[in-house]
Amino acid sequence: MLRFVLPSVLWTILVIVLSVSSSQKLIGDGFVFEGADKIAHFIMYTFLTLFWTTALKRQNKSVKMRAKAFLIALIGGFLLSLILEIIQEYFIISRFFESLDLIANAFGCIFGVLLFKLIYRNTYR
Numbered sequence: 262m263l264r265f266v267l268p269s270v271l272w273t274i275l276v277i278v279l280s281v282s283s284s285q286k287l288i289g290d291g292f293v294f295e296g297a298d299k300i301a302h303f304i305m306y307t308f309l310t311l312f313w314t315t316a317l318k319r320q321n322k323s324v325k326m327r328a329k330a331f332l333i334a335l336i337g338g339f340l341l342s343l344i345l346e347i348i349q350e351y352f353i354i355s356r357f358f359e360s361l362d363l364i365a366n367a368f369g370c371i372f373g374v375l376l377f378k379l380i381y382r383n384t385y386r
Contacts, residue, residue: 310373
């Protein structure tokens with residue numbers, strides 16, 4: 262079970278660290294186009310949800326958790342996103358709450374579940 266949960270936990274830590282880091286440190290001097298951060302949000306939450314769905318579906322401890330893996334990963338990913346946006350607004354000087362980030366994160370979560378269903382279409386239902 263650890264081999265499925267570990268990538269999920271590590272990716273979650275990465276998402277949290279990137280979300281609370283100063284935006285100047287993340288952007289740097291590289292080429293950035295309008296909306297690049299929304300694509301990054303989408304990708305981060307796609308993998309977050311994909312990893313957690315995989316971990317929950319492949320674990321053998323709880324049949325209920327396995328049955329509700331899609332819902333748990335979706336709601337968990339979105340709640341993490343919402344909490345991090347609120348933290349950015351109130352506790353991090355260089356970061357702000359952005360509803361478009363929240364929307365990109367939500368679409369990333371949905372896409373992560375759909376990607377799981379596509380990858381494992383013959384294995385898990």
